[in-house]
Amino acid sequence: MSAAVTVPAVLRSEWIKIRSIRSSFGSLLAVLVAALGIALAVFPSIGQPEAETGDMDPLFWIYYPMNFVQIAAISFGATAASSEYLNGALRNSLAAVPNRTLLYGAKAAVVGAGALVVGVVAGFVMFFTANAFLGKYAVGIGEPGALRSCFGAGLYLALITLFSMGLTFLLRSAVAVLSTLIPFILIVSFVIGGVSEGVATWLPDRAGQQILFQEPLGTLGAWTGIGVTALWTAAALLAGWWAVRRRDA
Template identity: 55%
Template sequence: MGATAVTAAALPTVPVLHSEWIKIRSARAVLGSLVAVFAATAGVTVLTAAGTSEPGAMGEDRLLGAFFGINFGQIAAISFGATAFAGEFRSGALRVSLTAVPNRTRLYLSKAAAVAGLAFVVGQVTGLVTFVAGQAFMGDDALSLGDPGTVRAVFGSGAYLTLIALLSAGLTALVRSGTLVMSLLIPFLLIVPFVVGQVVGGAMQFMPDRAGQMVMRAQADGALGPWSGLAVAGLWALAALAAGWLAVRRRDA
C-alpha cells in the first residue's frame, strides 16, 4: 500500500502536463523542431519521389523507401527531444519548475509524457501523409494501404520518431545540454553506422536507428523482425530516460 501511494504521488497530473504543454508551445525552437519532424520527413520523401522515375531509386526495400525522409525527420525528432528538456537546465529554470512541482519524479515523468504524446501524434500524422503523398508519385510502382505490412510501417514510423525523441530527451536530462546531445547523437545515428558497419558486422543491427527502422521494412534484414526491432529501439529510449531520471533526482537544481 505504501509503495502504491508513493508511485501514485509521482505520476503526472493534468495540471502538470498542461504546464509542460505551455512550455513547449511558448518555446519557438521546441515547437519549430516538432513541426520540422513532419516537414522534413514528408517533404523529403515527396520531393524525392516526384524527382525520380527509376524503380528502386528510393532503396531496394520499397516499403522502407516509402519513408525515405525518415532519416531527415529523425534529426528534427532529436532536436525536439533535446530542446524540450534543455530549457530546464538553463538560467536556473529547473529550480523554478521544482518550486511549482517539488516532486522531481512527477516533473520528469510529466515532461517525458508531454514529449512522447506530442511526438507520437505528430509522428502518426507524418507517417500517414508521408506514405500517401509519396506513393502518389510512384505510378505503377506505388504501394497502397492495403498491401502487406503497410499499416504496420505507417504506425511504426510514427512510433520510431517518438522513441528517437525520447532517447534524445533522456540523454539531455543526463548531460544537461541539448547542444551536446545533438552534436553527438545526430552523427551517431547518421554517420557511425555507415563508417563502422562493415567492421562490427551484425552488431550494428542493434543500434537504435537500424533496429527501429525494421518496422518499416517489408522483409526482415538480420536477426530482428519488425516488432522486435522496434522493441530494441524502445529499450534504448527507456535506458536513456532512466539515466536522465536518476540524474535529475540526484543532482542539485
C-alpha cells in the same frame, strides 16, 4: 503532494512549456515539414528510377525522408529537455512541482505523446506523398506491412525523441546531444553496419527502423526491432531521471 499539484495540472503545464518555447515547438512542427518537404523534393524526380533498380525494400524506400525527419525529432527531445536548464528554469519548475519524479515523468509523457501523434501523421504523409509519384511501384495501404509502417514510423520517432530527451537531461546540454547523436545516426551507424552488420542490427536507429520494412532485414523482426529501440530509450530515460534526482537544479 498539495491539492494544486495534480498529475493533470503538471501535464498541462508541461504542454504549455512545449507550446511556448519556440525551439521546442518549432522542432516538433519540423517533423511534419521535413516529412512532406523531403518527399516532394525526392520522389517526383528519382522515386520511380530508384524503385526500378530493386536494390531497396519497396516499403522502406518510401520512408527515405526519415533520414531527415528523425533529426527534427531528436532536436525536439533535446530542446524540450535543455529548456529546463536555461535561466534557472528548472529551479522554477521544482518550486512549482517539488516531486522531481513527477516533473520528469510528466515531461516525458508530454514529449513522447507529442512526438507519437506528430510522428504517426508524418508516417502517413511520407507514405501517401511518396506513393503519389511511384506509379506502378506504389505500395498500397492494404499491402503487407504498409499500415504497420505508418504507425511504426510514429512509434519510432517517439522513441528516438525520448532517447534524445533522456540523454539531454543526463548531459545537461542539447548541443552535446545533437552534436553526438545526429552524426552517430547519420554516419557512424552505417560505418558500423559496413564493418559488422550483426552489431549494427542492435543499434537504436537500425533496430527501430526495421518496422519500416516490408520484409525486415537480419535477425530482428519489425516488432522485435522496435522493442530493442524501446530498451535503449528506457535506459536513456532512466539515466536522465537519475540525473534530475541526484543533481542540483
